Amino acid sequence: MEKNALLAVALSILVFLAWSYFFGSRVEQPSPEQPAEREQALPRPVVPQDPVVRPADLPELRPGVVSAEPVREIREVVVEHPLYRAVLSEMRGEVVSFQLKQYRESVDSSSPWLEMFKSGTRSPQLAFFKGSVPDLDSARFEADQTRLDVTPTAGPRNVTFSWTSAAGIRLVKRYTFYPDSYLMDLDVILENGSEGILDDNLEVRLVGTPFETKKGYYNTTEAAALVSNTVESQDAQEVKQAKIWAGDIRWTAYQDNFFLKAMIPVESIQGSVRVNRVDPAMVRLDLVMPPVNLLRNMAATYRFHLYFGPKQLDTLKSLNLGLDRAVDYGWFDVIAKPILFVLNWVYSGLKNYGLAIIVVTILIKILFWPLTQKSYKSMKAMQKLQPEMARLREQHKDNKQRLNAELMTLYKTHKVNPMGGCLPMLIQIPVFIALYRLLGESIEMRHAPFMLWINDLSAPDRLYLGFDIPYTGGLPILTLLMGLSMFIQQKMTPTPGDPTQAKIMLALPVVFTFLFINFPSGLVLYWLMNNVLSIGQQYLINKKA
Numbered sequence: 001m002e003k004n005a006l007l008a009v010a011l012s013i014l015v016f017l018a019w020s021y022f023f024g025s026r027v028e029q030p031s032p033e034q035p036a037e038r039e040q041a042l043p044r045p046v047v048p049q050d051p052v053v054r055p056a057d058l059p060e061l062r063p064g065v066v067s068a069e070p071v072r073e074i075r076e077v078v079v080e081h082p083l084y085r086a087v088l089s090e091m092r093g094e095v096v097s098f099q100l101k102q103y104r105e106s107v108d109s110s111s112p113w114l115e116m117f118k119s120g121t122r123s124p125q126l127a128f129f130k131g132s133v134p135d136l137d138s139a140r141f142e143a144d145q146t147r148l149d150v151t152p153t154a155g156p157r158n159v160t161f162s163w164t165s166a167a168g169i170r171l172v173k174r175y176t177f178y179p180d181s182y183l184m185d186l187d188v189i190l191e192n193g194s195e196g197i198l199d200d201n202l203e204v205r206l207v208g209t210p211f212e213t214k215k216g217y218y219n220t221t222e223a224a225a226l227v228s229n230t231v232e233s234q235d236a237q238e239v240k241q242a243k244i245w246a247g248d249i250r251w252t253a254y255q256d257n258f259f260l261k262a263m264i265p266v267e268s269i270q271g272s273v274r275v276n277r278v279d280p281a282m283v284r285l286d287l288v289m290p291p292v293n294l295l296r297n298m299a300a301t302y303r304f305h306l307y308f309g310p311k312q313l314d315t316l317k318s319l320n321l322g323l324d325r326a327v328d329y330g331w332f333d334v335i336a337k338p339i340l341f342v343l344n345w346v347y348s349g350l351k352n353y354g355l356a357i358i359v360v361t362i363l364i365k366i367l368f369w370p371l372t373q374k375s376y377k378s379m380k381a382m383q384k385l386q387p388e389m390a391r392l393r394e395q396h397k398d399n400k401q402r403l404n405a406e407l408m409t410l411y412k413t414h415k416v417n418p419m420g421g422c423l424p425m426l427i428q429i430p431v432f433i434a435l436y437r438l439l440g441e442s443i444e445m446r447h448a449p450f451m452l453w454i455n456d457l458s459a460p461d462r463l464y465l466g467f468d469i470p471y472t473g474g475l476p477i478l479t480l481l482m483g484l485s486m487f488i489q490q491k492m493t494p495t496p497g498d499p500t501q502a503k504i505m506l507a508l509p510v511v512f513t514f515l516f517i518n519f520p521s522g523l524v525l526y527w528l529m530n531n532v533l534s535i536g537q538q539y540l541i542n543k544k545a
Helices: 002-022 134-138 313-319 330-350 353-384 386-395 400-414 423-441 477-492 499-516 521-544
Strands: 076-080 084-089 095-104 113-115 125-128 147-149 157-164 169-177 183-192 198-200 202-208 222-227 230-235 243-255 259-265 269-279 282-288 292-294 299-310
Touching: 076 157, 095 299, 125 134, 147 157, 183 202, 183 292, 202 243, 202 259, 202 299, 222 269, 222 282, 243 282, 292 299, 299 313, 313 330, 330 353, 330 423, 353 423, 353 521, 386 400, 423 521, 477 499, 477 521, 499 521
Parallel strands: 076 147
Antiparallel strands: 076 084, 084 095, 095 113, 125 202, 157 169, 169 183, 183 299, 198 292, 202 282, 222 230, 222 243, 243 259, 243 269, 259 299, 269 282
């Protein structure tokens, strides 16, 4: 019974890892579909929004119909910030480039800064649900300046884009940048200078493509939103038709394991988020605001926060906007986040995440030492009973009821719990799964060096020898050591009486080695250190016995 349970535990872990590896990163190309009609795809929000009178600091409205603007050069506004370099265009007044100065495209220190707006994506885009302003898509805004230097001594800086449609509808987009944060503000001011009533819903859009190409490990890009206090998400590769989330919207975002583009209404709104695929690599999130009904010479103001930056838990928590809920480590998130806190605390002293992983592994091993000790002792006791159990199975092979009764009597006589070796392991499985997600998806691991050839704990371990090795490219030294340590641990562990089970248990190190070849080296390092400590613990138990 004990060996069956142990085998079940090992196979459960194997199934979990295999599912994540083979199916978690699977990319499904969407089939081309015709977009549905907008009125049918999205029910119009029913919560009304009262018109807001024109703020006192706005320029005077331009009454009447405005003639089409002359063709002029489209300028760009460059924002130099301690944390990033942003470029905004007068074409629709959107962000066209956003480079993070503390993160590189690759582990090479000379590689470019990470670009958050790849493949010509622009955000945030403005549109109207019913198309009340048809010329908005080709709008050429006018910026009040072309360069901003945001420095700690200068304080917040802002740039304003303004545009008036041919019908007299005026839009103002004001961006505000803060010197010590990735967070920005966006105020959208809508003025009705036309002859009629403006009755529509403003849409504010985020467009996302993968921030970087990552091979060899489960890596997801998602459309997400915090709606009615629930985080809704959809794998970007699985968006095949419009998906709608409606309710109390706190934020909407496009994200991967490490980075996040988010739009947060300053005050939560009753509206909708519609997720659409633009092309095989591009997803668009439309935040549909509540209805607005503006008479002539009336205005409405919409206020948002924007966050384009790393998914760093402490940073997102400090904003107090609920964005920290975008960092989700799955089933055992409640375990993973405290471990991340301890990992960062250890790193603050050692300044090396590889060493921090080793220290955290030791701490976890100490925490579970009594349980593991009990498990090994129980397995040792069960091994001593194997001859007697074999005799009973042979003696009562035709009477399973009598056999079970005799086995239970044997366990009671020798005070052995057949599940004693399995239960402690079951308790540790949530910690393993939490670490599996944590070490594979935390931005702290991205491009974090350890030592020698291991210069990125979020990437697979490879020692390149000057020539390509089939399948791996380089030699996975750390992974091979992990497999060897697992094999040694299996040889030291009491073997099951069933020869078939014994062969399966000895085959598991080989299976795990192949499975771990493309896992992040930080996760392999944890597993290796855990095996080494387990070998030491097993040695002490065997020696004492």
